[in-house]
Amino acid sequence: MADGLTVPFALAAGLTGAVAKTHLVVIAGLAEIAAGSIAMGLGGYLAARTDFDHYESEKAREIRETEEVPGLEKEEVADVFRGYGMTEESIAPVVEAIAADRQRWVDFMMRFELGFEEPDPKRALHSAATIAGSYILGGMVPLAPYMIASGIYTGLKISAAVTLAALFAFGYGKGRLTGISPLRGGLQTVVIGGLASAAAFGLARWIS
Amino acid sequence: MADGLTVPFALAAGLTGAVAKTHLVVIAGLAEIAAGSIAMGLGGYLAARTDFDHYESEKAREIRETEEVPGLEKEEVADVFRGYGMTEESIAPVVEAIAADRQRWVDFMMRFELGFEEPDPKRALHSAATIAGSYILGGMVPLAPYMIASGIYTGLKISAAVTLAALFAFGYGKGRLTGISPLRGGLQTVVIGGLASAAAFGLARWIS
Numbered sequence: 445m446a447d448g449l450t451v452p453f454a455l456a457a458g459l460t461g462a463v464a465k466t467h468l469v470v471i472a473g474l475a476e477i478a479a480g481s482i483a484m485g486l487g488g489y490l491a492a493r494t495d496f497d498h499y500e501s502e503k504a505r506e507i508r509e510t511e512e513v514p515g516l517e518k519e520e521v522a523d524v525f526r527g528y529g530m531t532e533e534s535i536a537p538v539v540e541a542i543a544a545d546r547q548r549w550v551d552f553m554m555r556f557e558l559g560f561e562e563p564d565p566k567r568a569l570h571s572a573a574t575i576a577g578s579y580i581l582g583g584m585v586p587l588a589p590y591m592i593a594s595g596i597y598t599g600l601k602i603s604a605a606v607t608l609a610a611l612f613a614f615g616y617g618k619g620r621l622t623g624i625s626p627l628r629g630g631l632q633t634v635v636i637g638g639l640a641s642a643a644a645f646g647l648a649r650w651i652s
Numbered sequence: 653m654a655d656g657l658t659v660p661f662a663l664a665a666g667l668t669g670a671v672a673k674t675h676l677v678v679i680a681g682l683a684e685i686a687a688g689s690i691a692m693g694l695g696g697y698l699a700a701r702t703d704f705d706h707y708e709s710e711k712a713r714e715i716r717e718t719e720e721v722p723g724l725e726k727e728e729v730a731d732v733f734r735g736y737g738m739t740e741e742s743i744a745p746v747v748e749a750i751a752a753d754r755q756r757w758v759d760f761m762m763r764f765e766l767g768f769e770e771p772d773p774k775r776a777l778h779s780a781a782t783i784a785g786s787y788i789l790g791g792m793v794p795l796a797p798y799m800i801a802s803g804i805y806t807g808l809k810i811s812a813a814v815t816l817a818a819l820f821a822f823g824y825g826k827g828r829l830t831g832i833s834p835l836r837g838g839l840q841t842v843v844i845g846g847l848a849s850a851a852a853f854g855l856a857r858w859i860s
Contacts, residue, residue, distance in 0.1 A: 447691055451659075454687030455680065462679045471670045471860050472663065472680045475852040479662030482848040483655055490840050497832055525746070528756055534745040541738040548736055561767060622706055632698050640690040644683040652679050 447484070448582025449614065450637045452476050453607040456586055457600060458644030462652035466596045470587065477583035485576025492568030499554075499563055506550045506558075510543075517553065518543050524556050585610050604641075611637045655692070656790025657822065658845045660684050661815040664794055665808060666852030670860035674804045678795065685791035693784025700776030707762075707771055714758045714766075718751075725761065726751050732764050793818050812849075819845045 452473050459469045510517045518539050525535045543549050554560045589602035612630040619629020660681050667677045718725045726747050733743045751757050762768045797810035820838040827837020 447688075447695065450691040450695075451684065451687045454691070455663075455684050458683030458687065459680055462683070463676060467860070468671060468676065471856050472667055474859065475666030475670070475856040476659065476663050476684060478855045479659045479666065479848040479852040480655075482851050483658040483662070483844055486844045486847065487655065487658075490844070494830055494832055494837075498830055528750050528760060529753060530746060530749040534742075534749060537742040538733070538738060538746055541742055542736050545737060552736060556764065559763075559769060622702055624702055624705055629702075636691055636694045636698070639694065640687040643690050644687040647686045648679050648683040651682065652675070 448477070448480065448579035449585055449607055449611055450633075450640050451480060452583040453586030453603060453637060454641035454644040456590060456603060457641045458648035460590075460596055460600045461645045462648035464596055466590055466599060469590050469596065469599075473583070473587040473590070477580055477587070480583070481576040481579040484579055485572045488575045489568050489572030492563065492571060493565075496563045496565050496568065499560055502558060502560065503550060503554055506553045507546070510546055510549055510553075514543070517549070520557055521549070521552060524552075582610075608634055608637060656685070656688065656787035657793055657815055657819055658841075658848050659688060660791040661794030661811060661845060662849035662852040664798060664811060665849045666856035668798075668804055668808045669853045670856035672804055674798055674807060677798050677804065677807075681791070681795040681798070685788055685795070688791070689784040689787040692787055693780045696783045697776050697780030700771065700779060701773075704771045704773050704776065707768055710766060710768065711758060711762055714761045715754070718754055718757055718761075722751070725757070728765055729757070729760060732760075790818075816842055816845060 455476050456469050456473045459472055463469070506517075521539045521542055522535050525538060530538075542552050554562070586603045586607040589606060590596065590599035593599035593602055611633040614630075615633030616626045616630035618633075619626035622629075663684050664677050664681045667680055671677070714725075729747045729750055730743050733746060738746075750760050762770070794811045794815040797814060798804065798807035801807035801810055819841040822838075823841030824834045824838035826841075827834035830837075
């Protein structure tokens with residue numbers, strides 16, 4: 445969502461400085477939103493699918509190893525506990541308990557040896573839709589003012605005001621959720637949006 | 653990098669269909685690359701910093717809990733092993749061994765109870781620079797043909813050819829690294845790029 449706010453805003457601001465034609469700014473902005481939402485939504489979906497396939501293939505390998513080389517796999521379980529400074533006498537019963545159930549044994553290896561969390565295949569589609577939807581919604585915030593305002597520079601001013609306010613609100617809310625200072629979170633997203641737009645504006649004006 | 657290839661390519665293709673002026677396509681493309689590389693690089697850096705701060709604050713909380721309520725924290729360690737079906741007699745020495753060293757105890761809680769991997773603070777800067785650099789490099793692939801070619805439609809054709817080839821190569825290489833079929837990986841990134849560009853082209857043409 446922050447990218448959806450920032451990139452179309454910066455692009456529109458950059459083009460305003462360079463071409464000063466509202467309909468071009470709106471066309472470029474909508475084209476960017478269409479491309480960005482598809483690239484990020486579909487890209488996110490396929491990345492999540494790839495993670496899932498990767499997890500499944502690693503899991504199949506671990507299952508095969510517990511069948512073919514159970515001794516080595518038990519040693520790997522023991523190594524995890526050796527890393528916690530446990531004595532060999534106390535490790536042995538732990539390893540036997542875990543290895544008594546193949547499902548549990550493989551789960552232990554996946555999580556503690558390889559550090560994998562089991563991905564949820566249903567989440568892929570949901571997260572793709574959320575990413576694409578947020579990108580479109582976010583992108584319409586900076587672009588709508590250009591469609592409504594009478595002049596392109598009025599559009600730019602309203603766009604800057606609502607986008608920076610939206611970026612601040614987004615960063616503030618995200619800061620609250622992740623436990624960092626909401627004020628700091630809000631200022632961070634505003635600074636990113638401001639720098640990206642200033643660069644786009646300056647570059648577009650310089651070459652035009 | 654795939655986003656860096658896809659979005660500027662789709663934007664340039666979309667504008668070609670709508671405005672047919674090479675210098676506008678190049679200006680919009682460069683503005684998009686500037687905005688996208690800053691938004692994603694800086695956004696990635698701050699996200700990595702936030703992860704690090706979040707990890708540190710959770711770790712501080714765990715350290716405090718092992719000091720203030722050690723009994724409860726030992727129970728939480730025992731719960732992890734109960735989840736693996738171990739008997740109470742074999743759990744007790746394991747818990748004592750882990751809790752004997754506070755550093756190890758807290759590490760265990762972070763990783764096995766909360767599922768956190770320790771983030772590397774140096775990686776934040778490195779990954780930000782990589783993201784921004786890849787976005788710029790990726791973005792120049794679809795844009796350079798417009799700068800060099802004699803006509804805008806020639807530029808579009810060369811841009812489409814080199815970008816789809818680069819997307820395929822990128823997806824192919826990524827497929828090899830993550831263990832999915834390279835051919836499938838290559839086709840996936842090409843399909844994303846193609847769909848995003850078709851949508852941008854169609855939308856831009858339709859509204860102009």
